[in-house]
Amino acid sequence: MGAYSMRLLFAALIAAAAIAAPARADDIVFMSTQLRPLEEAQKLREVILKDFAQKVTFVPEDAAPLTTRMKAEAEAGKRTVSLIAAGHGELQPLQAIDALDPIDDVAAKLGDRGIPASLMTLGKLGTDKQLYIPWMQATYIMVANKRALPFLPAGADINALSYDQLAAWAKAIQEKTGQRRLGFPAGPKGLMPRFFEGYLYPAYTGGVVTTFRSPEAETMWAAFKTLWQSVNPNSANYDFMQEPLQGGEVWLAFDHVARLKEALIAKPDDFVAFPAPAGPKGRGYMAVVAGLSIAKGAPNRAGAEGLIEYLTKPEVQVTTASEVGFFPVVKVDLPANLNPGIKLEAAAVDKTQSAPDALVSFLPVGLGDKGGEFNKVYMDTFQRIVLRGEPIRAVLDSEGEALKAIMTATGAPCWAPDPAGTGACPVK
Amino acid sequence: MTANAERGAVSHSKAAGTLRAQALPYLLLAPSLIFLAVLFALPFAQTLLLSVSDGDRLSLANYAKMAGDLNFAPALRNTFALVLTVIPVQLVLALAMAMMLQKVRVARDIVLWIWTIPLAVSDLAAGLAWFAILQDSGYLNSFLYAVGVIPDQQAWLSYETPSTLFLGIAAAEVWRATAIVLMILVAGVQLIPREYGEAAEVFGATSWQRFSRITLPLLKPSLQTALILRTVLAFEVFAVVYALGGRNFPVLVGEAFVWQHENQDYGVAAAYAVLVMAVSLAATVVYLRALRVPREQQA
DSSP states (O other), X not given: OOHHHHHHHHHHHHHHHHHHGGGOTTEEEEEESSSOSHHHHHHIIIIITTTOSSEEEEEEOOHHHHHHHHHHHHHHTOOOOOEEXXXXXXXXXXXXXXXXXXXXXXXXXXXGGOOOHHHHHHTTTTSSXXXXXXXXXXXXXXXXXXXXXXXXXXXXXXXXXXXXXXXXXXXXHHHHHSSOOEEXXXXXXXXXXXXXXXIIHHHHHSOSSTTTTSHHHHHHHHHHHHHHTTBOGGGGGOSOTHHHHHHTSOSEEEEEGGGTHHHHHHOTTTEEEEOOOBBTTBEEEEEEEEEEEEETTOTTHHHHHHHHHHHTSHHHHHHHHHHHOOEESSSOOOOTTOOHHHHHHHHHHHHHHTOTTEEEEEOOOSOXXXXXXXXXXXXXXXXXXXXXXXXXXXXXXXXXXXXXXXHHHHTOOOOTXXXXXXXXXXXX | OHHHHHHHHHXXXXXXXXXHHHHHHHHHHHHHHHHHIIIIIHHHHHHHHHHTEETTEEXXXXXXXXXXXXXXXXXHHHHHHHHHHXXXXXXXXXXXXXXXXXXXXXXXXXXXXXXXXXXXXXHHHHHHHHHHHHSXXXXXXXXXXXXXXXXXXXXXXXXXXXXXXXHHHHHHHHHHHHHHHHXXXXXXXXXXXHHHHHHHHHTTOOHHHIIIIIIHHHTHHHHHHHHHHHHHHHHTOOHHHHHXXXXXXXXXXXHHHXXXXXXXXXXXXXXXXXXXXXXXXXXXXXXXXXXXXXXXXXX
């Protein structure tokens, strides 16, 4: 055998190994848009999945490439992914391309876990089949540097703030320190649209779609425009508020718990966490859910089912909360020795949910791949009114038409806090 | 008879030889042509088709949506403003640097090497490096504060400071991409025979005359290449802008990215891609005409 044919054989062996490796039958390929940061992915692999018997290949991936990949796997007819974990809104485009396998059988087996019915309904993505099992939940809270506390308006309770009090607080800080230290995650990868959809709109108007161009919305934008004068202008670049909080550039911030966590874990004694403010209609807040789905044509469906059962076990849910700061969807008590930073967040989440004026909103349902454009309506409205100073009424009317077009095209019915009804949710 | 057959065979093989010789360039070109067809022409045709289709029928709805978007006009304005500012500055800088290099006698390679470092840095990394300089708690503010020019942190990259934001992005682009122009011009300058300059010197031409009458005209082919390359790339500016300006400074390719990934409307993203392509093509045609190189000068 000559050197050439040896080399050829060697190359063929390597190629064969490369093709065969991902297809091993006992391996479960688990793609996830959640727990993407390196540290969180390591925690999942080494701590959360420690007691799971089978081998899991955890592949963190952004939402858009995940959709592209599932589309490509379906077209190529070669499936590698078995389990998918993603946010509620990220699973919708996958449902739109028919990449998710109905898992009513799995849901039936998990009946004793105590996952709230409202969350299970979300997992149907507006269809009559269970398409994902809720895995972890989170919400948005506010965090303040303790140096901001002396400027809190007299008589204001930090755990029951109103938007007017928040504005007064930020203004007082600006006047006394000369710096605008209130921050929002309005950067390109920030979650600002959720602030409008789940917090500001419900708090001021009691709805999000139906009330889009109501007189209450006009009042709301005028108030928010005033508040924005005390907001740090770098907000348009902030993606994760934990960074400017830790750097001291911002003293008051609103963001997703997972995007505030690092600051609270690093310096739990420097910060306080508290619920988002309330408006005239209540304390709007959004329940965020990440779910587990089985890919259509999954090469290892049994393994994926087993992994879903494992990840929704109460003790694994507690481990998940303490390791990565996402909260359980099943009924459990969090342990007392929780990391102090996570404990601050857990308390703020609890205060939000149990506030007497709490007004819960869920993530948009039934928008399919129009979820991005739905967010765009709120962000465009914000940019035009607040950043570019266009007249409020005119902007609400023209963006209202865009919103109406999206709702008509998708036929998505209203979701909380808009009143439930049949047919496409109307923009009144 | 035999001689005849032999002659026939010879002429036949000669014909085959010339045929092969004629086909050879095409055979050698074939891999790159196939490569371009599969990885460029085909995706481009698909993009074009995607941009003019609305569901199953042909329509210009994607273009209407693109033009009606609130970021379209700023993106167009910003992209052109950047190209029109950055390219002339880069051209002058690169010409000056190439001329200076000619005069350098000692350690010329080291100077050239240092000047071309930005070429090796990825554009996003370059953007992040400039972000570290220009952000509120960045090196520039630290320096200005230390020497007492500013009493407090100063924002340079916010939507409230559009002019410094523009200058910051332009500076980063000039820093990052002047080297490629320099490389092409240095290669071009080296091709110019020294005799012309020496002859002109003998006849008493000033150094400016030698530069403007001899070097610059003979450098035209290189200038053309450098300008086309840089302009096409400048219309595709994205990563540096994304790192420094984020949402505050929309550009065409950035908008294509946003429509593809955030808004998940591939049709509008394709419309932006086609627009960028058309603008780049138009610029190339302008350069080819404006800097037409005489045939005898084409090397």
